[in-house]
Amino acid sequence: MSGTRADSRQTMAADPGMRERALVRMAEVVGAAHAIADPDAQMPYLRELRGLYAGKAALVLRPGSTREVAQLLAIANEAHIGIVPQGGNTGLVGGQTPSADGSQVVLSLARLARVRAVNAAGGTMIVEAGVTLADAQAAAERAERLFPLSLASEASCQIGGVLATNAGGVAVLAYGNARALTLGLEVVTADGQVWDGLRTLKKDNTGYDLRDLFIGSEGTLGIITAAALKLYPRPAETAVALAALPDIDAVAALFRLAEARGHAGLTAFEFMSRFTLELVTKHIPGTRLPLREPAPWYVLLELSSPEPGGMAEATLQRLLAEAAERGVVSDAVIAATLAQAQALWRLRESASEAQRPEGGSIKHDVSVPVARIPQFLAAAGMAVERVCPGARPVTFGHYGDGNVHYNVMQPAGMDKGAFLALWEPMSHAVHDVVASLSGSISAEHGIGQMKRQELLRFKSPLEIALMRKIKAALDRNGILNPGKLF
Numbered sequence: 255m256s257g258t259r260a261d262s263r264q265t266m267a268a269d270p271g272m273r274e275r276a277l278v279r280m281a282e283v284v285g286a287a288h289a290i291a292d293p294d295a296q297m298p299y300l301r302e303l304r305g306l307y308a309g310k311a312a313l314v315l316r317p318g319s320t321r322e323v324a325q326l327l328a329i330a331n332e333a334h335i336g337i338v339p340q341g342g343n344t345g346l347v348g349g350q351t352p353s354a355d356g357s358q359v360v361l362s363l364a365r366l367a368r369v370r371a372v373n374a375a376g377g378t379m380i381v382e383a384g385v386t387l388a389d390a391q392a393a394a395e396r397a398e399r400l401f402p403l404s405l406a407s408e409a410s411c412q413i414g415g416v417l418a419t420n421a422g423g424v425a426v427l428a429y430g431n432a433r434a435l436t437l438g439l440e441v442v443t444a445d446g447q448v449w450d451g452l453r454t455l456k457k458d459n460t461g462y463d464l465r466d467l468f469i470g471s472e473g474t475l476g477i478i479t480a481a482a483l484k485l486y487p488r489p490a491e492t493a494v495a496l497a498a499l500p501d502i503d504a505v506a507a508l509f510r511l512a513e514a515r516g517h518a519g520l521t522a523f524e525f526m527s528r529f530t531l532e533l534v535t536k537h538i539p540g541t542r543l544p545l546r547e548p549a550p551w552y553v554l555l556e557l558s559s560p561e562p563g564g565m566a567e568a569t570l571q572r573l574l575a576e577a578a579e580r581g582v583v584s585d586a587v588i589a590a591t592l593a594q595a596q597a598l599w600r601l602r603e604s605a606s607e608a609q610r611p612e613g614g615s616i617k618h619d620v621s622v623p624v625a626r627i628p629q630f631l632a633a634a635g636m637a638v639e640r641v642c643p644g645a646r647p648v649t650f651g652h653y654g655d656g657n658v659h660y661n662v663m664q665p666a667g668m669d670k671g672a673f674l675a676l677w678e679p680m681s682h683a684v685h686d687v688v689a690s691l692s693g694s695i696s697a698e699h700g701i702g703q704m705k706r707q708e709l710l711r712f713k714s715p716l717e718i719a720l721m722r723k724i725k726a727a728l729d730r731n732g733i734l735n736p737g738k739l740f
């Protein structure tokens with residue numbers, strides 16, 4: 255594996271004296287206050303919130319400018335020191351976590367937190383990598399514009415991390431993922447040069463698209479220090495509903511109906527299984543099911559309208575009535591106030607968090623062609639049962655994007671460690687079903703450490719070879735996020 259190759263190359267080149275001198279110089283670049291060597295103070299940067307991945311670091315560095323990032327990379331490249339870029343540390347595949355041997359440096363972009371410019375008329379803004387997604391949304395809103403990307407982790411995740419993982423979330427259906435919302439980037443290369451690609455053009459066909467190469471590269475090709483992002487008009491109104499449905503085919507039917515009646519105004523179509531919502535109402539304080547009876551499936555729908563006058567809500571009402579007539583929806587509630595809308599969204603956004611107290615969970619973030627979701631769930635359910643009888647799928651996600659968060663919860667009462675030891679056979683089984691339906695083993699979270707082996711199973715040797723050539727061309731010494739992706 256090239257990850258291992260990069261690691262060994264790094265060790266070979268690391269003359270200990272040179273390495274130590276380089277670390278001292280790197281600390282000097284950011285200043286003592288922003289170079290963290292104490293393991294206790296490093297702790298928040300060394301493990302992710304679920305505790306699935308943890309590592310050690312020679313240093314945690316918090317540069318305050320693009321120039322400092324460039325200086326750090328020039329030194330690291332010379333001394334062959336592995337750099338692990340980190341934003342909000344909310345990634346779910348271990349991409350932002352350093353290795354266990356303590357040889358790598360964590361580079362936190364959190365202090366690059368300036369909104370450099372908002373151009374409401376041009377529909378663009380330029381923000382630095384450490385701006386949180388929520389702050390980017392707020393900057394757009396102050397200019398009476400919309401930055402539509404929205405994830406449950408938006409209060410913590412940062413634009414650099416969002417772009418490095420090409421994040422998706424709940425608004426992809428209408429506005430696309432992070433890639434679709436990005437016009438330009440500023441990137442520091444592995445050898446410490448600054449590429450100013452902060453263009454704000456909608457059209458630009460001038461050769462290879464370097465921007466799209468860096469987006470989704472999970473910190474393995476360059477450090478994103480700023481981005482030019484697309485802004486949209488804010489909808490005048492949105493209407494949100496939670497619907498209960500009798501089976502997964504009804505979810506598919508409701509989606510087709512919602513697309514037909516909602517058109518471009520259909521801005522979210524999220525689905526959750528009964529068990530998912532049970533975990534939410536059991537483990538997340540202040541949440542409750544706002545419907546009369548539990549049902550096998552739930553859908554959270556949002557319609558938006560560019561004009562005021564109650565159009566979004568009226569369309570939603572008609573749509574749900576039609577769905578009820580056809581037997582597709584058994585019950586539904588439309589939020590009457592902003593607080594009610596937020597409460598409905600909270601049910602969906604708590605789905606990840608609600609699993610932790612219940613026990614061990616083997617995570618899958620997969621996509622299949624939308625119409626094949628019911629087929630996927632049926633086949634995956636059988637595959638799970640073969641690997642671990644009694645395991646409980648926690649099924650939810652972005653139905654309209656064909657993106658299922660298919661997390662498999664341990665059987666009640668089983669030892670957590672014994673269940674998590676089944677990670678590999680379980681993932682193999684689920685991913686084989688995905689592949690048989692022409693899907694993807696990572697719809698939005700990326701590869702990181704978690705899916706490195708699986709990537710090799712599903713990409714053709716040619717695709718892997720081309721990816722490795724790109725990596726070698728942009729990061730000759732293998733210093734950028736070693737051990738991730740490959």
Ligand code: FAD
Binds near residue numbers: 339343607
């Ligand atoms: P980090 O976790 O810090 O890093 C992620 C990756 O990007 C790592 O490989 C890291 O090395 C690299 N990286 C970070 N910053 C930079 C940079 N400046 N330059 C180069 N590389 C960099 N993801 C979705 O796509 N959709 C969802 O709906 C979604 N929901 C989530 C819900 C919850 C509750 C949680 C905890 C996570 C969710 N995620 C989701 C995953 C995660 O929040 C996103 O992937 C997010 O984009 C990561 O941003 P971050 O700043 O936390 O990045």
Ligand code: ZN
Binds near residue numbers: 422423651652659698
């Ligand atoms: Zn998601």
